[in-house]
Amino acid sequence: MTDRRPFQEQRAASNGRPAGTIEWTGSITERGTTMDSYYGRGIVKEPVWTPEIPMYLFTGGAAGALSVVHGVARLTGNDMLARRSLYLRAAADIASPVFLISDLGRPERFVNMLRVFKVTSPMSVGSWILLVSGGASTTAALLELTDFLRPVGWAAELVSFVSGPPLATYTGALFANTAIPVWHDARRMLPWLFGASAAATGGAAAALVTPPQAAGPARRAAIAGAAVELALNVAMERRLGLVGEVYRQGEAGRFGRIAKACTAAGAGLLAWKGRRSRAALMSGSALVLAGELALRWSVFKAGFQSARDPRYTVLPQKERLAQRKVA
Amino acid sequence: MTALAEPTGTPAAWPDTYGPEAKPRMGFFTDTSVCIGCKACEVACKEWNLIPEDGLVWTGESYDNTSELNANTWRHVAFVEQRKPLRLDGETASIVGQAAPAPEPLRWLMESDVCKHCTHAGCLDVCPTGSLFRTEFGTVVVQEDICNGCGYCVPACPFGVLDQRKLPRSPDDAPIGLPLMGKKEDGRVWKCTLCYDRLKGGHEPACAKACPTDSIQFGELDELRARAEQRLAKLETDGWNGAQLYGHDPNDGVGGFGAFFLLLDEPEVYGLPPDPVVPTRDLPETWRATAFAALALTAGLVASFLGGRS
Secondary structure, eight states: OOOOSOHHHHHHHHHOOOSOSSOOOOOTTOSSOSSOOSTTOOSSOOOOOOTHHHHHHHHHHHHHHHHHHHHHHHHTTOHHHHHHHHHHHHHHHHHHHHHHHHHSSSGGGGGGGGSOOOTTOHHHHHHHHHHHHHHHHHHHHHHHHHTOOHHHHHHHHHHHHHHHHHHHHHHHHHHHSSSOHHHHTTTTTHHHHHHHHHHHHHHHHHHHTSOTTTOHHHHHHHHHHHHHHHHHHHHHHHHTGGGGGGGGSHHHHHHHHHHHHHHHHHHHHHHHHTTTOHHHHHHHHHHHHHHHHHHHHHHHHHHHHHHHOHHHHHHHHHHHHHHHHHO | OHHHHSOOSSOTTTTGGGGGGOOOOEEEEEEGGGOOOOOHHHHHHHHHHTOOOOOOOOOOBTTBSSOSOBTTBSEEEEEEEESSOSBTTSOOOOSSOSOOSSOOOOEEEEEEEEOOOOSSOHHHHHOSSSOEEEOTTSOEEEOTTTOOOOOTHHHHOTTOOOEEOOOOOOTTBOTTOOTTSBBOOOOOEEOOOOSHHHHHTTOOOHHHHHOTTSOEEEEEHHHHHHHHHHHHHHHHHTTBTTOEEESOOTTSTTSOOSEEEEESSOGGGGTOOSSOOOGGGGHHHHHHHHHHHHHHHHHHHHHTTTTOOO
């Protein structure tokens, strides 16, 4: 599975830049690579995050987008779409903290997240966003369901509307603010990719449970989100250069291909027949949801793969040093 | 936030927050040219800090059986066998040893690796509980009574120092790992504390105390940096092959290490990153992208209502 060609060849093959700008020597301690490394061992640690994290990216993104869908549907008098997106959003907001707490090494200490607020830690900022946003949406949903304390419900809906989009995009900063090459190098794109994925996820989730007569905005959000997400995904892989190759390998590659196929097929179906046929609307939405979940898995797994191979840490850093020496 | 982007050579807010309790910044200078690979540092660290056993395995990688720094190895001695001369003046060490005509050069590098106690520490920046903190000595320490094992510091460290400690399941554990019930594996993150407890008592860290060749030198960082410059100059005069300081420069991507090194080859040979950068240095532009993406998401979703209900 691991590509053992000399790294100059790999680099030339992967991003088309001229090979051999840096001189490399082998040592007898290496195992099949020509780059110096410590027994081929990765330099940065792989994350210890569990599969709950990509699940949370999915539910958190959906919740963030649904808050806007709900708010605008309410304002435009589309009450059916408004109610259903509110309930979906509350359900996602109940699932999200369960995933996050279950991921912790010491789940019973989850409340320690609320000891501090640190702008240097996207996880700290995100914990507070989730607390405010999830609290507001579940409150609004409960009051909507019981038809009780309407003014409080409206206030909660407003808070939920404002805090939703940051909930959907901060996870890009969460991944980017690490030493994981494939995440850190994509720091300007990950929030956009996750935002677009959130629009697709939220839109498709709402369209899945709403009849075609009322599901128009959700359907269009799913199609547009899917299109933007696909474009950003391709652009990100290209711009990453050498390290972008992890998106074509292993589990990241497999989930990436599933993501692209499902998302494109789902969005196509929604655009073609989703306006009239309930069956097409539901199956198209389900495909987009599956595609977006696979995308989150692909990005998650790519991080592990890029940490495992020291080339992705060492080569760009050596290049940086060489450039600085020239300058 | 701006302070993160600019190298200052001094940890953020340190030592001002300590007031009269402030101490000089302490650190390690690990001079690998005199390391003999005895692993006394690894053992002393284990003993003093009560670190659990770490897999008694044979790796086949020279004399190295602990492989890396992690939750249960806070000092790690790297062993590198190389077909390179130790000195550039033609003197070589040889496995042949006898009067062979032109012995193939062979050198055996040993390096005791440790947490770098960065000036701008990624682990400390990203810790969402405030468990990681900067001590009055300028070192970076995890408070184990606060850490909830979120694991964010693990990939945030450019050196791969921190790791989550996983202990085997015990019969007392909850049956299916129910999160809030029963005893369970440790799950917290652990790393070198630069023997914070010993420093508090006026002692040097256990590894430095145990090092028989003074390869691990402990002291005030400024003094160690001056000493390292002198040592490097001497090795260069003596013609040592590849001698270089690593992590002594306050202008590097992490603002200089609190624990820096004298190496005999490029950093990556020892499993160290050649040009480490604290991820948080780029956080302002990441937050900017996040904010704009959130606005665009809102605008896009609002726009999707333009085409009517169906």
